[in-house]
Amino acid sequence: TQTLFPCSFETAGSHVIQVQANVSDSILTDNQFAAALTIWDEIKVLLVDGAPSSQALQGETDFLSVALTPYSFARVTLSDLVRTQTVTSDKIKPELLADFRVVVLANVPRLKDDQVDALRSFVEEDGALLVFAGSGIDTKWYNDKLFASGNGLLPAEFGVPKGKIDDKGQSARIVAQHFDHPSLEFFNEASNGDLSTAEIRQWYELKPTTPEAVVVARLDNGDPLLVERAFGDGVVMQVATACDADWSDLPMRPFFVPMMQQLVTTLATQLTPPRNIRTGEPAVALFTDAASTQPDETAYEQNAPLLSIVTPEGARQTIRSVPQGKRLTARFEGTRRPGVYTMTTPDSQSFHFVASTSREESNLDVLDELKLKSLADGLSAKVAVSPEEYLAQDYLRRHGREIWRYVLLGLLAFMFLELVLQQRFSRVRT
Template sequence: MQFLNQGLAFGAIAAAIPLIIHLLNRSRFRTVDWGAMHLLESIIRVNHRRFQIEQWILLLIRCLIPALLAMTLARPVLTGAGLLQGDAPVSLVILLDNSYSMDSVSGNGTRFQEAVAEAMQVIRAVPRGSEVSVILTGGRPIPVFDRPITDVDSIVRRLKQLNGGYGASDLPAAMDEAITTLGRMTHARRELMLISDFQPADWKQLTSDGAALLQRRLTSLDVPPALTFLPVGNAITANISADAIDYPRHAIGVEQQLPVRVTIRNHSAVPVENTRVTLQVDGKEADVAQVSLPAAGDTQVFFPVEFSAAGSHVLEVRVAADDGLPSDNRIAAVVTVWDTIPVVLVDGDPSSEPLAGETDFLSVALTPYTFGRMRLTDLVTTRTIPPTAISDEVLRTARVVVLANVSKLEPPQLQLLTDWVIHGGSVLVTSGNRLDINWYNQTLFAAGTGMLPASFGLSRGTADGQTAATHIVAQHFEHATVEFFNEAQNGDLSTAEIRQWYELLPAATTDGTVADTSANNTETGPENTPARPAAIVIARLESGDPLLVERPFGEGTVIQLATAIDDDWSDLPLRPFYVPLMQQIVTTMAARISPPRNIAAGEPAIALLSSDELLPADSSGTSTSAADISAEIPGRTIAVVSPDGSRHTLQTVARGRLQMAQFDRTERPGIYSMSLPTAATIHFVAETDRRESVPQLMSPDELNKLADSLSATVTRSSDDWLELDRLRRHGREIWKYLLSALLIVMFLEVILQQRFARVRL
């Protein structure tokens, strides 16, 4: 406790005045003996004791009156265990939730508008010279300014320009960013404030151990900050969200039909009838559907889509719903439509006889005269070459390379192919009787560091059928290359007889396991070097051996087949499903663009561009050669348009033989357009998960429990925080309470004086 008028506190010494007067008056009395007094001695003794107690009570009260008066005039302030900091500058970090749930309509505008208003009121009230940093939490933590600044007006102006609707918040990551920022600040007093709608889903990843670790990080700072939670907004009762947009992942050609499936979810407890769902293709309405949604359930809508031109196209679905959260009523995806898919067939066992060469059946399967509804006749083009013909010119235009029963590659061809795969190419490696197994295992697999997904083991079975054949395991396939065969009318893979095959020993993960699904099991490697991911078993044989194994390598992918691609080791080419199987494998590999164009909000949008894609056309319609472009400048300027319409520019950087364009500010879900010098456009779609679509906020008890786990204080408004901050800086004055006590004691003294006097009479 401290005193604002410290000198007046010494007035409490006046409490001794009544005691001094009492002692002085007491010394004036003389004792006179009177003979008859001994008859009243017992009565006097009793009355004297009562009178003495009364006098001590009055004396105590009279001493208390000047002491209380002095303390009141001194204006004492309660400060707890710390010292008053008054108007000393503060280091303040505000975590401002701008995720899409903050677009929910609250009492006065959206939750985000309410959060911005609260933040501005807090920032305007900080002492002069304070340093302030505002970090947006939507998508990924992004500071509004590169460094903490002291210009309050600049911060307020910038806050007024902000919008919500960004990706779901990763609040634990945002707390980490705030702690890092606080560690670089300079003032002795530090504050950390989180302004959010506090949805439970945003905090599910914060376990009790994580909370303890986060609290230890806060307290381990040189100056531990005071942590404050400020919840905003009211809960909404109804919401409809577009949760997912799905379509086959194989390559799609011009005028081919692409079935699109959209999942719409109703988060309210009341069913919704006749909801309008619109599909837009490249910004133009292409189809409309009316759906009914069950209470707390979902439904799916199917749209058949055809594209009239090759290139990058955007599918966007919008749900016409009058709910409290409009931001999740849309979802989009990028689809690349191909004019042709160039496939290079490297034949390791050629023949002049019809259908006797290693790649003859495959070539026919990839370029049939007709293929039912899929109409892939004009989509795939093949070119058959010997292994020695692999060159930079051949690989520059290829989407997929098939190594069919190739004995081995010479070092120049191997280096060209390896670089090509690292930078996004796709290779299918098939088995056969000409393979140099030692070369494949030592050079191409290289103990799991090479491009080959699995090492070759023993040869099983015999080509002439002298031993029992095996079959493909009938199962529900999850990998995009074979999920086409989950429908019985598309063919039964288990009917094929595999007479001879190699054991494949897939590359394992770091924990020694091998993935049996198409989940992402990659490990990040150094920049410009291939990562070492886990191999993925796409399909198995009844013998237990893998038949198809895949592994990403760099930016590309490699699939390995345990048997031959022709009819030497199996009857696969003689089965009706051989044509769709080969086309599904090859076109899915060709359609896999790496880095992907459909990304999570906050992930970078990356395009790897060849020199041909960076050639600007001049007024005559001709282009500078790729060699000239590479010689002139190392990078090109690329324009990017964000979902909010803002334009950005970036420079490409060399990445091997390609140029890389990378745009990092993708925190807002939506469509990003990257314009190339050729006038072509590459689209990216950033989407976020729909965990914040659930219209549920933390209850007061849940929020208090979270605050307790992080030693935080919960305030319901900026006014409450400012009052709390004032007490932290200036303490709480208690002179009013002391004045009340003084008046009570004075009245008590009068009342007791009269009462005691009446008793004596």
């Protein structure tokens, strides 16, 4: 049974929500569920249009812009999480990139060397880059400068183009599989859209050759459609086809809006350590501090800010942060009890973590003999079917098995045998 509870938050940042069911059962502790949420005020996305047009929906990023900011284009009172700005490739500069969380290259032919350096620094310092193919890209330049034999930004090398946009070539479709990547998990629920209904008429073969590259989605001919890799503190995702309607009918599909929003928002947020963890897992927070850019890194590491953390029992502890690139990392290992842990920085910024046990622990069904034996064998354990048997096994484990009786009997038997042999040999001598 699913129930929808609309929630609104007054401020952006870290929050905790909790749901409690008022029922009477044998396990009261699992009648409540808490979750830590990070509420974003907005995610700023820079769209770099490689083929702009003055006509409506004819530019390379027009469909993408509509998908990311549907409320703005519909002119309704609701606000979009994403705020976009569209520029041409000549506008890419470090000072521009600094204002954005995600940068999208859409059919951009090529860039200058200083622009590549700016993008590289942007991604290394916790930025996200999304690269779409298209008819105008210079694949040789992309492979030489952005892939760079696996040492550049791109997770995969561009191969040969496949398909035809004039319907004379063989088209492909997205494999309808169970998606493990956070950006596509939304579509594991059939009611949210079927990605396999889209027709991809033209695409580039992508060749991921580095162990860091992860294929997020494939076409039904086996070619990768989405490939991702971590780069520095940031992430890069590469798409084999274009984001407009020239190479596919993706923009015409109802799921295009949530698909693009899922891709962009996941890229913007996935490098943040998880706030909902299992008991025993570390609570990790990344944050920035004005002093983290000072030149003496060694001195700063010794004097990194102290954070306080409040445990579910109300106890307060202090932990020291550690520099990690341009950011600071705070790590707390003592999440042994379930509940909410609140970490606070010196400037009063709070991070909430919810530690929970597995929901399977609330399953009180008795295991059958076969499953019980299999579990015991896997743990190299023995099954005690009664309290008496358990006490006997526990006594044996603590004190060992009594063998003195057997030793005494053996000694008596040996003495008796010695006596018999002595009498026999004495008769022989006589």
